[in-house]
Amino acid sequence: MKSYRKELWFNIPHQRAFINITAMVEECLQESGIKEGLVLVNAMHITASVFINDDEPGLLQDYDDWLETLAPHEPINRYRHNRTGEDNGDAHLKRQIMGREVVIAVTNGRLDFGPWEQIFYGEFDGRRRKRVLVKIIGE
Numbered sequence: 001m002k003s004y005r006k007e008l009w010f011n012i013p014h015q016r017a018f019i020n021i022t023a024m025v026e027e028c029l030q031e032s033g034i035k036e037g038l039v040l041v042n043a044m045h046i047t048a049s050v051f052i053n054d055d056e057p058g059l060l061q062d063y064d065d066w067l068e069t070l071a072p073h074e075p076i077n078r079y080r081h082n083r084t085g086e087d088n089g090d091a092h093l094k095r096q097i098m099g100r101e102v103v104i105a106v107t108n109g110r111l112d113f114g115p116w117e118q119i120f121y122g123e124f125d126g127r128r129r130k131r132v133l134v135k136i137i138g139e
Contacts, residue, residue, distance in 0.1 A: 001139060004034065004135070015073065015125065041104070043095070049122035051099050067094045
């Protein structure tokens with residue numbers, strides 16, 4: 001069995017964003033040479049997420065609006081976490097909702113997706129460098 005590992009780095013200039021990283025993961029898969037196996041993609045920061053859904057602008061805006069309704073950024077004093085001097089208590093909650101990672105099957109050297117599925121990096125506390133791990137195992 002072969003194994004491949006790569007870190008994708010992001011520096012999102014805004015507090016929140018959704019970035020389609022499907023092409024980056026597909027490039028990793030090609031670099032790996034693995035034809036049958038599994039791809040793990042996970043956010044390596046507790047205020048960011050990786051998830052799979054449709055790349056439709058209205059849906060992504062709906063996610064942003066929904067998450068901001070569930071865990072609004074302000075007022076920042078609503079979160080006990082922010083008493084530590086941070087201002088990102090909301091980002092931790094948003095990450096918990098959207099998830100840490102995804103696993104995708106690899107079949108015949110391709111990501112084995114259903115219709116419309118794409119991989120996204122969700123940033124909830126941007127303005128600094130963060131990374132996503134891509135780990136591929138298989139043959």
